[in-house]
Amino acid sequence: MPTAFATTDQLDAAQMLGAPLRWARPSALARPLKVSPQKAAEAAATLGLTTVGDLLEHLPRDRREARTIATLTPGEGATVVVEVRSIASRPVRRAGMKPLVEAVVADETGMVKATFFNQPWLARKYPKGTRLVLHGKLAARNAFRVEGHAPTSESTGGAEEVAHYPATIGLSSTQILALVRAHLAAAHDAVDPLPARARRLAGLPDRAAALVAAHAGDLEAGRRRLAFDELLLAQLSLLRRRAQRRAAGTAPVLDQPPALTTRWREELLPFALTGDQRAAIAVLDSELAQRRPMQRLLMGEVGSGKTVVALHAILRAVEHDAQAVFMAPTEVLAEQHFATLQALLPGEAVRTALLTGSTPAKRRADTLGKLASGELSFVVGTHALLEPDVVFDRLAVVVVDEQHRFGVRQRATLDAKAPAGLVPHVLHMTATPIPRTMALLRYGDLDITALRELPKGRRPITTHVASTDAERARAYERIREELDAGRQAFVVCPLVEESEALAAKAATVEYERLRGGELADYRVALLHGQMRPRDKQEAMAAFAAGGADVLVATTVIEVGVDVPNATVMLVEGAERFGISQLHQLRGRIGRGEHPSSCLLFGPKQSARLRAVEGTSDGFELARVDLELRGEGEIAGTRQSGLAQFKVARLPDDVELVEAARVYAEALFEVDPELAEPEHALLADALAAAHGETWLQPLPA
Ligand code: ADP
């Protein structure tokens, strides 16, 4: 029986009911958010603020997110803290448009021209000398398109001064702050999905306290707790997906002695495997030998030797008299893989076919027949493999290339093609290395193996940043030396974000300049995206055949160019490119027998250029990229589900991701269905965040 505080007196029912306790009333947070006037309400809705709860989860950004002007890249959203150097409004010719306000703003690293739309009064509100927090995007020619702004005080430090809310036209940061102040008490009505034990383990405040702190005290401590919730729910949902696949059936046990694979590796493969390849193969072998279906992701850059590892798994299936499939996202890739795989296959021992959307009907029918009878042991193809009439006799191993280009459902379709009650072993592949934390978020339902070590015979590339005139002159000298020695060179023109036409123009200008200047004595060719496809192909083919010494190009050369004799790459305006793009570009050289060099024209102090200069390890570069830019801007992560997070962000929350994963796994161990009473609120939160369907099996 409960007793009164500090006594042994028992409380009666009336006393207990009258106790001054406050219970969470989640309905208070579900109440619609009242905003007036109507225009402001509409603006709130565009920010996703429709309930009081939405408002309280709309956290201010603090100064830590602010970036310096020098680190901005075109097209990327960012916040900067700057001082107004000059400001003026300028009429816009189009009828009905309010004058544009243009301000030259600067921080200690540089200057940009900030443009404000539809707010002519700002020219008076923000006179020269005003310090501002600006949120927006760097566009062409050093113009910063402002999407949100707020004045800030001269002094630095103290998150409050720049703590401002993501705002929009019609609803300013200041207005949002006023709304938050009016509704903050409702934070105490938030239910806490985290069991107290978990909070204690992770050292986190309760959710109500975190919401209050996030707005009116320790922003970072509050934000971290809310971020943990998001990350935990995401990990639970991923683990759930993994468990569902495991529960869907057992996999064929491939545990016979490796007769074919051993012969293939020792006698037929024209090279020795790298240490990473051997390690990956050992892991695959042990997983294929189990009843639990393999769900592994093989991560390694182009050329790291993933295909060879995948082929091992495929041959394991074949030597068990079972079947394997290799699915690629496009026909071109499927055809390329088919050719590569055939070249590496042990001749007659493996019967293979290619199946894509453009396979002729007769051949298709023949292939389908042989797959159904088991006569064909291996098929390479595209989405065409998912058709219902593609039936296997004994499918045991599935390899999915560039797995992010297929949906969960499409992969599940392949699963269903294994014999009844069985699930195939699946190996996914990706050529985009990402740091471990991001992999946990994006591929948390898979086990991961990385191939970091590049195969022998690959030539190292030396990279230098050239900034001064003397360095540029020396760089051209370097190119001429290589050309004189019979090698070839790429000159990559700066990225022009907003228009392919402008990029093409810039490349053409540079092409003319070089032909009449530094490279006058050599055969220079031009390649850009505005050329007709046939002309592009011809230019490429001519360069590949040695018909030109230098290829001046836009980023179109990023993909699919293989000219082993090209040993130099010069990148103009290199600071405009992202790390991964520079790394990709650089991959066009160093493909032959000669050592190669990459010359980046850009400022020495650029952290990105220094990183690319410092290492050619794609995994390391991905890590640096994450540190410099945050997850939102790294290639391909936008679709990864990270964007779903309102509060969590990388790299700041690296440790939280790990903690959430550890806790999710522990929780899954003891209560995978979240059926225990103490996990009921968590189950509710999961259903709210990831849909009611999270408990149901994936549709096949
Ligand atoms: P990925 O699929 O990761 O892009 P591949 O498996 O296609 O890489 O390998 C790229 C090239 O390197 C292929 O020509 C392949 O035959 C070759 N290769 C793969 N592994 C090795 C190795 N250990 N030693 C030498 N060459 C290799």
Ligand code: MG
């Ligand atoms: Mg490959």
